[in-house]
Amino acid sequence: MHHDKRERKLMGSVFVSPLNWGLGHASRDISIVKELLSRGHEVTIGTSGNALAFLKKECPECKFIQFEDYPIPNNNGRIFLPTYSAYIPLLIEAYLSERKKAEKIFSKHSFDLIISDSRSGVFSEKVPSIQITHQLHQSLPLIAWPLELLGVYVQADAFSKFTRVVVPDNPPGRGALAGKLARTFVPSLQDQIYYCGILASVRKEPVKKDIDYLIVISGMEPQRTALEKILMRQIPLLPGRKVVLLGKPSIDKVSTMDDGTVIYTYISNKEKSELMSRARFIICRSGYTTMMDIAEAGLKNGLFIPTPGQWEQEYLSRYYENEGWFFSRSQYGLRLQNDINRSAGFSGFPAMTTTEKNVSRLYQDVLSDYL
Structure with a gap:
């Protein structure tokens, strides 16, 4: 019986879906994808654009589904706040469309675990769903502080649809890389959070410093x-x-x-x-x-x-x-x-636990519960 359980654990199928706004979300998910593959799990990646092209190169062993995400607000820099405000209705529409597409994917394919990186519509009520984010608290200009406060509760409500929220940062304190962004004062959300430490896409190599x-x-x-x-x-x-x-x-x-x-x-x-x-x-x-x-x-x-x-x-x-x-x-x-x-x-960042150790601990403490 014990052997059967181990067999089942090794065969778990995971859906990973990073946001395609720049390559940051796709990059930090690589260490999780590789950890899952090394543990014998099947990984399907759902994303689009540059993130899709990048992950196909980095993780060719995975299956891929073209899965568009939110349109990016046109950021010309100086008047981003009004542009962004006008963009909110589009965002709501995109979220509803994402929910529909996600449900379609989940009804067609069977997964044991869903991992969404900053895509609040990618979850299932039937399958354990994990949200990866370092943004539990949006940082807005001082003039918009009431909106910033409201945002903390809106975020907490969105995250409540997920089984767990994994924050790729050290726990709050002196070594926290994301500062206030990775903190929340909403008690229900605090119970869902797991601080896994940094998830970098690079490794430190023993080479000579020869690039200025x-x-x-x-x-x-x-x-x-x-x-x-x-x-x-x-x-x-x-x-x-x-x-x-x-x-x-x-x-x-x-x-x-x-x-x-x-x-x-x-x-x-x-x-x-x-x-x-x-x-x-x-x-x-x-x-x-x-x-x-x-x-x-x-x-x-x-x-x-x-x-x-x-x-x-x-x-x-x-x-x-x-x-x-x-x-x-x-x-x-x-x-x-x-x-x-x-x-x-300036001194540079303080020393911190490496990604390799963090991702292994994340698997043992959180992901393995569902696989």
């Missing part, structure tokens, strides 16, 4: 391209060896800007691990997944450029400066050489 500047240009359009234009004018002025990553998984090419600069449109996670381990200094957006990668790689020197109008990145940038970890600069006032000099007095 690693420049990662990522995130949602049109701001990704806007940053690329600003940085490409200033990168040639930096001394030493530079590597630029453009984060475009649908294109795959390498080019050079000058003798010291190599540009990749896309690289695999394994190559990214190596480059981050070789870099002395990183220049990038302050998106949460990138932050976990920097913490994992042990990179201590960097300059962050939050996406304009993305309050989460702007909050994280302020939080890290206040903690004395990293310096940030708005892309509108970016003067690379000066800003790099100002970054010198």
Whole structure:
């Protein structure tokens, strides 16, 4: 009988569905997908666009379902709040459509566990469903603090549809990478939460530090391209060896800007691990997944450029400066050489438990309960 149970455990089938807003959600889910595969489970991934292209390259052993998510609000940066407010009705419509599509998928395919990364409509009332998010608390501009407060309760209500909520961060306190974003004061939600520690998509490699500047240009359009234009004018002025990553998984090419600069449109996670381990200094957006990668790689020197109008990145940038970890600069006032000099007095993130240990513990403590 015991043997039968073990057989059943190894055969569990899991549906994983990351949001396709930038590659962050897909990237942090790779460690979970690989852990599930290594434990003998069958994994089906439901996503679209760049996230789908990226995961097909990284996890070819999985099955894939084209599953569109929410339209991205057009973020031109400076007037994001009114744009975003006008976008809310579209978001509600998209949520209802996502619920319908999810139910259709779940009626056609049989799963033992559903893992949704930041897609609040991807759950089933019949199958255990886990939500992965570091955003239990939205960060809005000060003028909108009543909305921020309301948002905490709206989030808690949305998460109540899930069996568990897994937060890819250390528990609240000094080493918490997401600060207030990963905290909630709603007691019912606190009972559902499991803090699993960081889930990075890279590993620290034992290589020589021989890249002076690693420049990662990522995130949602049109701001990704806007940053690329600003940085490409200033990168040639930096001394030493530079590597630029453009984060475009649908294109795959390498080019050079000058003798010291190599540009990749896309690289695999394994190559990214190596480059981050070789870099002395990183220049990038302050998106949460990138932050976990920097913490994992042990990179201590960097300059962050939050996406304009993305309050989460702007909050994280302020939080890290206040903690004395990293310096940030708005892309509108970016003067690379000066800003790099100002970054010198910061310590980098404190040391924390590695992704490998975190994901193994997550499997034992949470996922194995349902598989």
